[in-house]
Structure formats: C-alpha cells, structure tokens
Amino acid sequence: MNIIDNPLSSLNQHSHKHWMALALREAERALQRSEVPVGAVVVHNNRVIGRGYNSKEHLQDPTAHAEILAITAAAGSLGDWRLVDCTLYVTLEPCPMCAGAILNARIPRVVFGADDLDYGACGGKLQLCSGKYLNHKVELLGGIEEGKCQALLDEFFRIQRQRQKNNT
Amino acid sequence: MNIIDNPLSSLNQHSHKHWMALALREAERALQRSEVPVGAVVVHNNRVIGRGYNSKEHLQDPTAHAEILAITAAAGSLGDWRLVDCTLYVTLEPCPMCAGAILNARIPRVVFGADDLDYGACGGKLQLCSGKYLNHKVELLGGIEEGKCQALLDEFFRIQRQRQKNNT
Numbered sequence A, B: 001m002n003i004i005d006n007p008l009s010s011l012n013q014h015s016h017k018h019w020m021a022l023a024l025r026e027a028e029r030a031l032q033r034s035e036v037p038v039g040a041v042v043v044h045n046n047r048v049i050g051r052g053y054n055s056k057e058h059l060q061d062p063t064a065h066a067e068i069l070a071i072t073a074a075a076g077s078l079g080d081w082r083l084v085d086c087t088l089y090v091t092l093e094p095c096p097m098c099a100g101a102i103l104n105a106r107i108p109r110v111v112f113g114a115d116d117l118d119y120g121a122c123g124g125k126l127q128l129c130s131g132k133y134l135n136h137k138v139e140l141l142g143g144i145e146e147g148k149c150q151a152l153l154d155e156f157f158r159i160q161r162q163r164q165k166n167n168t
Helices: A013-032 A066-078 A096-104 A146-167 B013-032 B066-078 B096-104 B146-167
Strands: A039-044 A047-053 A086-092 A109-114 A139-141 B039-044 B047-053 B086-092 B109-114 B139-141
Touching: A013 A039, A013 A047, A013 A066, A013 A086, A013 A109, A013 A146, A039 A066, A047 A066, A066 A086, A066 A096, A086 A146, A096 B096, A109 A146, B013 B039, B013 B047, B013 B066, B013 B086, B013 B109, B013 B146, B039 B066, B047 B066, B066 B086, B066 B096, B086 B146, B109 B146
Parallel strands: A086 A109, A109 A139, B086 B109, B109 B139
Antiparallel strands: A039 A047, A039 A086, B039 B047, B039 B086
C-alpha cells in the first residue's frame, strides 16, 4: 500500500472502498471491451458526477483514458470546469496526461488503486501533483483496493499473451 | 527564440511558418470567443488532419485545450490513435496534460510558438518530452512565429484587464 499523503488516509477507508468499487466496475467494462482495464469516477457531495473507462482502442483516441472521460463528464454535470470540491477515484495511478488534467481541473483529492511504476505521474515514475507545478497541490492516496485493481490488469495481460500465443 | 532540439530547426523555416499560421488562425478563433488564445494543428503528409483551439470556457471542460482537441481530431481522421508520422504545431508551449497526450499519441515532432515559463512542459517550466518518461522522445522546436503567438496572448490579457477595470 502506497500512502503518499496523510490527510486522505485518515478518512473512512470503507468510504474509499465504496467509491473505488464503482471505479472498478468501470474498469471491468474496459476489460470486457479488450481495453487495458482502468476505470474512474468523480465524486462530489457523496454522489458520482462523472465516470469513465479506458476507451483508447475502441475510440482510437489517445486521450480517451478513464480519468479524462470522467473529468469531462463531471465538468459537464456541474457546468463548471473547476472541480474544486471533488475527489477522483481511479483504479490505476494516473499518467502524465491525466495528472495534468487533474491539475487543470483543480481537483483537490485523488485516490488510486494500483501503482504504475512505468508511467505513473503521482509518485510512481514521476510526481506532477506535489504543488511544484501549476501552483496546485493534490492530496494523494494510493493502494485502495490495490489487489483488485491489479488483478484486473493482470487478467488483461494474461488474455493478451494467450491471444498472441494462439496467433503464432 | 527557443530552439531546444536541432533536427527540426534545420527543416524549412518557411514550412514551419506556413503551418504555424494555420495554428494562429485557430488561436484567433479562441480569442474571438474570449478564450485564452491558443491554437493547434496536426500535420500528416503535408496535410492538416486535425485542428483545435482552446475551448475550456465555452465547453466548461478543463481538458478542452487546443492540443487535445487537435490530437483527438487527427486520430479520428487517421482512424488510429498512433500519430507516429505527424507534427503538432501549437501557438503556446504545451502544458503537462497536453505534453502527456503528445507522448501517449506517440507524436514524434512538436513545433510551438511562445514559451510558457509558468506551465510549459516542453522545457519552459518542466520537461516531459525528453524521453525520460514513457520511453518516447519528442523532437521540439520552439519560437516559430513567437511574436505573433505572444501578441495574441497579450491582446487577450489586455482585454481582460480592461473588462475588469470597467466592472469595478
């Protein structure tokens, strides 16, 4: 478990798991469509106001990550690009693009599941959310339902390897 | 002028100015809609396959930067999220979100106009495109039509200040 910042970790873990379960449901939708299974929800006043799952292959859009789709949907729900009272739950540590979107949207809190040591921009590979850039600091909490989030990713890559094996 | 990488700077400057003029036209559209004037085009085989201008306020979408819209449009044109033979022209140095999108889309070349020392992620404030992250290095050339690009930004902020003055 990777707890980067303390304030969020003191909040109700049951609550974090509840919202992460909804993000996991989104990730399962991605898996069903043969996408890298990542899902996200944006929570505002105890309500999901935006959700998304990785749709890069289906849409053939390199920006169609779960977080981008969830953030755009959330801003649409509020009618405001400033997601200042929101928490983003995402099953995998955000990449630089998504971390940049989190900063641009002024999201104050991000809870993620699995670490991404190759591309993660919330401490895994680099750290864009520390307040050093864009004058905005994001409270981060990693490792919530990490096992379930990682298991979906492992399942995806197992299926991919099996497909490649069958094709050769 | 900020020439970060050499290979691109040796290409035809006239050609760079031609494509940047089209990005500037997009930026002017943003200015007409009272948006921070940033415009972008994606060029493939001497043809614009995607264009966009900053639409954050109009769409109330924090991800609706010029580059994101142009990249999504370009991927739609090609039917492929991999923009491997493309060059992105943008009037302002990309922010971390857009630099991340450039990396995710595997865009090999980015030409930009004005530097952004506050938020730029192509050397201005930080450097995400050096190949240190995401195993993808982007050739960068800054400073093309820098004066015209910066003049549009200055005009926007002049109008904003005037509006605020009139309202007080």
